[in-house]
Amino acid sequence: FSSQAKGFGTQKKTASYTVTEEALTNFLKSKKANIQNVDIGIDSNGQRGLFAAKTFGKSDALICKIPSDIALALLDPQKVASSDEGNVAEYGHSFYRQYYTKPDDWWKDYLQSLPSRIIETSTTPNLWSDSEIDLLEFPRLVQQAKKRRDQIEELARKENIPLDDLKLATWLVTSRAFLIPIADDNQETVYDDRGQVITKTATRVLPVMVPFIDIANHSSNPNAKLTLLDPEKDEAFFCLTSTRPIPKGTEITIGYGSGVASSVELLLNYGFVAPGNQLDRFMLKKGGDDCLALASDWTTSLEDDQTMLKLLNENPEERNDVLRQILSFRIQLKESYSTEE
Numbered sequence: 001f002s003s004q005a006k007g008f009g010t011q012k013k014t015a016s017y018t019v020t021e022e023a024l025t026n027f028l029k030s031k032k033a034n035i036q037n038v039d040i041g042i043d044s045n046g047q048r049g050l051f052a053a054k055t056f057g058k059s060d061a062l063i064c065k066i067p068s069d070i071a072l073a074l075l076d077p078q079k080v081a082s083s084d085e086g087n088v089a090e091y092g093h094s095f096y097r098q099y100y101t102k103p104d105d106w107w108k109d110y111l112q113s114l115p116s117r118i119i120e121t122s123t124t125p126n127l128w129s130d131s132e133i134d135l136l137e138f139p140r141l142v143q144q145a146k147k148r149r150d151q152i153e154e155l156a157r158k159e160n161i162p163l164d165d166l167k168l169a170t171w172l173v174t175s176r177a178f179l180i181p182i183a184d185d186n187q188e189t190v191y192d193d194r195g196q197v198i199t200k201t202a203t204r205v206l207p208v209m210v211p212f213i214d215i216a217n218h219s220s221n222p223n224a225k226l227t228l229l230d231p232e233k234d235e236a237f238f239c240l241t242s243t244r245p246i247p248k249g250t251e252i253t254i255g256y257g258s259g260v261a262s263s264v265e266l267l268l269n270y271g272f273v274a275p276g277n278q279l280d281r282f283m284l285k286k287g288g289d290d291c292l293a294l295a296s297d298w299t300t301s302l303e304d305d306q307t308m309l310k311l312l313n314e315n316p317e318e319r320n321d322v323l324r325q326i327l328s329f330r331i332q333l334k335e336s337y338s339t340e341e
């Protein structure tokens, strides 16, 4: 963010992370967070992540607990978005306005633990050029990326804030906030033919930044999930809970985006593609106008893309992170078409 502001903007530009985890953990402990069974470390991909400091022997074990009053709500709960496809620029703006431009003592240690600039290897497509976005070819992703980019540009103009600040804020929010479903009196209730409630679709969500828990990385086969403890009481908690036994030293992972994110959602919000994501098969099977129905609908073959990615990886001095992300996306989707057809 702007150089005159405290927090992010004044951090060293050479490191993606300012190493202030100690300040963060001291702050959390002083606020009665329970984080003693979790370590912050670096995983095999070089990503900062959370690791089990003891063995969690069964599923549903409490891993850590963060009081909800130290989480950052990004919109006024009275004005929550009608779906998770809300205007992400507004989420970014809410973060920028409510928290970042007022980095008082309360939020300082958390804000300083966040990436101080957009990480090149995890940019989201709304930050790319038109021609780069077009290379993604998948209609829904191309449309969403351009829509988000336009929303950010429009809001920065309207609110008269530096475009780069809103870009960073929006990137931080889409890649880190949890979308918490909000009880909604008008929510749609669906009954079966005996009149029993079968689904109650929560249509409103509140984006919330949860310190510490937002360090957990994504896995398509996660060993933990986010839970909300005592939401009705004055003292509510955001928790990580195990979904199976976790041996000491193992990375603690969750499934981003309610655990049902296809490569489109992962790239759009978090800037990465998870190889072998099974949800892509379901997405392609479901089809629709916003999908490419067949592997042959793409302009290049799977083999073409694999060859290009191989060439790119063989030339590490050819640093082109966006092209690497584009090819990884295209390869992952092409590998997900059913081979029976």
Ligand SMILES: C[S@@+](CC[C@H](N)C(=O)[O-])C[C@H]1O[C@@H](n2cnc3c(N)ncnc32)[C@H](O)[C@@H]1O
Residues within 6 Å of the ligand: 047, 048, 049, 119, 122, 175, 176, 214, 215, 216, 217, 218, 219, 269, 270, 271, 272, 273, 274
């Ligand atoms: C909520 S943060 C997770 C923690 C982050 N590593 C940190 O140090 O703060 C989300 C970001 O982590 C990275 N990430 C998480 N899971 C990943 C994965 N499975 N593969 C690649 N990058 C991942 C991406 O950069 C993503 O935008």
